[in-house]
Amino acid sequence: MKKYLLMFFMFVFSLFSFAANPDYHIGVVSGTVSQSEDSLRGAETLTKMYGSTENGGMVTHVTYPDNFMQEMETTISQIVALADDPKMKAIILVEAVPGTVEAFRRIRAARPDIILIANSPHEDPDIIGEAADLVTNPDNVARGYLIVKAAKKMGADKFMHISFPRHLSYELLSRRRNVMAETAKDLGMEFIDVSAPDPVSDVGVAGAQQYILEQVPNWLKKYGNNIAFFATNDAHTEPLLKRISEDGGYFVEADLPSPTMGYPGALGIKFTEDEKGNWPKILKKVEDTVVAKGAAGRMGTWAYSYNFISAIALGDHVRKVIENGEDVTDFDSIVESYNKFTPGAKWSGSNYTDVNGVEKDNFYLLYQDTYVLGKGYLNMTDEKVPEKYFKIK
Template sequence: MLKKVLAILLVLTLVVGLAACGQQPASNEEQKSEETTSNSNEEQKSEETASDSGKEENWKIGIMTGTVSQNEEEYRAAENVLKRYGEEHIMIMTYPDKFMDEQETTIANVVSMAEDPDVKAIVFVQAVPGAAAAIDKAREVNPDLLVIAGVPGEDPGVISSKADIVLQPDELAMGTTIIEQAKKQGAKKFVHYSFPRHMSYPLLAARRDLFKENCEKMGIEFIDATAPDPTGDAGVSGAQQFILEDVPRMVEKHGKDTAFFSTNCSMQVPLIKSVVDQGAIYPQPCCPSPFHGFPSALGIEVPDDKKGDIDYMVEQITKVIAEKGMTGRLSTWPVPVAMMFIEGGVEYAKAYIEGETNGKVDVEVLKQKFEEYADTEIEMNTLEENGNKYDNYFTILLGFLDF
């Protein structure tokens, strides 16, 4: 019996020994294979988590803006966004300088962006005439687009029915604030340069009427001056030349305590230059911004590493104006409103795409994105006109920056 037990124990010992010998350490290749499998599983879990979060990975935002000759700062704002997110997420198209005569080109350029299935939103600044038709055509190929239309050139009732969000500097409030600012700067007369096309825009016409009304209240003479339309036969260069020649005539006739304002972007550079040369007053550009017209008009060279640097630009403008003995005679808003509409608009569109907004029109998130850009509080209201309230049409107002 004892021999049998010993024999069984011997067999068990051999089996255990053989099993132990069979458990050799994994080879390097086998270990790598296991690590790869483990990593693959982790990556798969990560991808599943990202998918579960609802975030859209293959997204693009189209930006429709003017050319450098029409309004450089808007195009530069689009470039800033492109640098931030890259071509895989940002598309830039421009509308023609003569957009009134070439609306089909504007429409075609917007549609070309909408045809890309990855484009989830289009930010349109400025939303020039033809924008409403372009939005209609874009929705035919991409019905779920989020469309943000900044600085519209079409009737509020038209553009607000086409775009999801409409953005506009508070033109009506400016009818008061600009005259108050001109008065503060010592203006005795106020020259308003525009042309029939712009005066056909209800908001610009209403603001002009407020200019006249407030000038009368504050003891300032209002002068309504007609300039050539930059989209007309004379083009941008003809309109700019007119301003360069007319401002000196106005100052000679009305004196240096004359404030000047123009409704057109391409006129700002010659207007600022002439005002400074003549020692007159310039309360605000049409699109309030330290970048709008000031660098070119004042001959300020902007290094590549300072482009888009608001503090640097304000410092340089203040310095040049002081050197020319014009301190306190020129002013603007502390941030570029058109650039804010583009850059803040893109950030809002991205938040919408990633499911971080309450639908297409989320007022709180929109205001948050603009205040993050401006680094200051902004006043944002919905437009009311002729008894109509447009819930998706927002007007923006900021205070003045005195140079």
């Protein structure tokens, strides 16, 4: 861990410089601290690295409204307005919320020279793929296999999938669930489906979390401690982690893994200003807390936040495209940028293939190696996902 911390410091120190009066600008769009803190912090870090256009630098950073579903036209207008800058050469959506497709279509009509990148898209994969030059997203299909395989490696012989109908109506989440079920069967593990309250239903977040807090002890009593839990919703993750740390069971990683996803609230961890955005320090603090609670080897995460790193890595990648003429869809170049900002971790992935078996050349699904707290990396990026799992719908 100390080695990775030193590498991170040395690398970040080398980044905070930018050319005065650059020939082009990059637009980056993120949520606010209340809606998507990791996305915001990543965009802010990218801005610090290359400088704000307001101060003669390269990056223009804007945030979309917290109520982006209700204020979609505002979101669209904010994205489109970036194209009014004649120096704008690329626009990155750190989290491509609804409205991104329409915004990209309008930009494409007026400024076809601008490179459009959508990360973590909320809209239909086929539609966003047509609107953007590059789409990146966590690899929910491969992770369907890898998360269950990791649970087996950690010592689990049962796997519980916790979700609700709204989430399972999303293609990639539904496919991941089906891949998980098939993987569990192939590995000789019992697969258990649980439908939990939707946090946006009448029970709200508090009710949904209370359900998890009450049920985990019952599930452990019924199925034993060699069970791994997975929840598709962030609101369920925090109470799940709390109970697992206290009572037993396994947790491989969250739906969108990060040391800050669920762990701080579940374990009472507070981060100083010096620690925020410093992922090796954050990981160490979370790991030390988990170990102190006697849960070493039973709980995992990704060492670096996906959306935070995506903001920086995609900014780095698009610079290579603009300055060096690299292909925006060059997978090796994309992974190189992700690896560059995550010392100690490894990334892998593949093209997105839709339910009809059509591979999308500009849409990549990515995943980071699983880090088991108190144990280290599981080397899941070295695992080859059997082809049959990519064909499961």
